Amino acid sequence: MLELKKVSAGYGAFKALFDIDMSVQAGEAVGVIGPNGAGKTTLLRVISGLIRPWSGTITLNGQEIGGKPAYEIVAAGIAHVPENRRLFPRLTVEENLKIGAFVHSARGQLRERLAWVYDLFPRLKERRNQLAETLSGGEQQMCAIARALMSRPTILLMDEPSAGLAPVIVDQVFELVQRIREEGFTVLIVEQNIQSLLDVVERAYLLEVGTIKLAGTAAEMREHPFVRTAYLGM
Ligand SMILES: Nc1ncnc2c1ncn2[C@@H]1O[C@H](COP(=O)(O)OP(=O)(O)OP(=O)(O)O)[C@@H](O)[C@H]1O
Numbered sequence: 154m155l156e157l158k159k160v161s162a163g164y165g166a167f168k169a170l171f172d173i174d175m176s177v178q179a180g181e182a183v184g185v186i187g188p189n190g191a192g193k194t195t196l197l198r199v200i201s202g203l204i205r206p207w208s209g210t211i212t213l214n215g216q217e218i219g220g221k222p223a224y225e226i227v228a229a230g231i232a233h234v235p236e237n238r239r240l241f242p243r244l245t246v247e248e249n250l251k252i253g254a255f256v257h258s259a260r261g262q263l264r265e266r267l268a269w270v271y272d273l274f275p276r277l278k279e280r281r282n283q284l285a286e287t288l289s290g291g292e293q294q295m296c297a298i299a300r301a302l303m304s305r306p307t308i309l310l311m312d313e314p315s316a317g318l319a320p321v322i323v324d325q326v327f328e329l330v331q332r333i334r335e336e337g338f339t340v341l342i343v344e345q346n347i348q349s350l351l352d353v354v355e356r357a358y359l360l361e362v363g364t365i366k367l368a369g370t371a372a373e374m375r376e377h378p379f380v381r382t383a384y385l386g387m
């Protein structure tokens with residue numbers, strides 16, 4: 154459903170991604186791992202239109218989306234849960250959620266969408282009038298995911314949802330990811346928490362200095378000698 158062919162991108166004169174080939178099928182959960190600075194966030198940004206690809210093609214269900222503005226890409230069905238959550242701290246939970254439904258097609262359905270995400274995350278409903286900055290880290294992550302779901306995406310891009318959270322909360326975040334999957338969403342997720350990631354995805358890519366160094370099923374990645382020594386500390 155989502156396909157990248159020879160995608161390169163960067164910032165100014167700096168090239169961060171080199172000829173990336175990647176695909177995500179409908180209903181699949183796919184992981185991206187790699188060290189700091191490898192280009193994982195850049196990869197999600199280029200898919201969601203926050204930065205333009207320098208070359209290569211990005212297609213969603215056969216339609217070219219590479220280089221389109223971010224709002225068109227959201228409308229086409231790709232939602233991005235950014236690194237560090239990026240909630241509006243002084244807005245309430247509900248105000249943050251409403252922002253996720255800014256795409257034209259979603260506006261008429263605000264009530265239904267809110268009811269749907271509150272159904273999915275009752276905790277957010279209880280806290281809907283609370284300022285986002287006063288939520289716990291895990292709740293903020295839940296709010297960021299829920300905000301992305303407000304556009305009713307077909308693919309959800311998640312950038313390190315467990316970053317900065319206490320171990321118990323990390324488990325809860327991975328449970329959330331599992332639930333999102335069970336709801337039938339297609340997921341592309343960047344994570345440093347590789348063990349837990351490989352439990353919730355079908356396949357994963359290893360990105361190093363802007364290139365795909367390895368790709369395989371979760372089981373293949375878990376057993377790969379290089380991944381084991383360099384990333385799983387075994
Ligand atoms: N706005 C920017 N301007 C210039 N260079 C940038 C910008 N954002 C990222 N970079 C550079 O691009 C490279 C890839 O960064 P990116 O944020 O994609 O890495 P990452 O894999 O997400 O790392 P991390 O695990 O630390 O989040 C890095 O060398 C980074 O310094």
Ligand SMILES: [Mg+2]
Nearest residue numbers: 193194195236
């Ligand atoms: Mg990053």
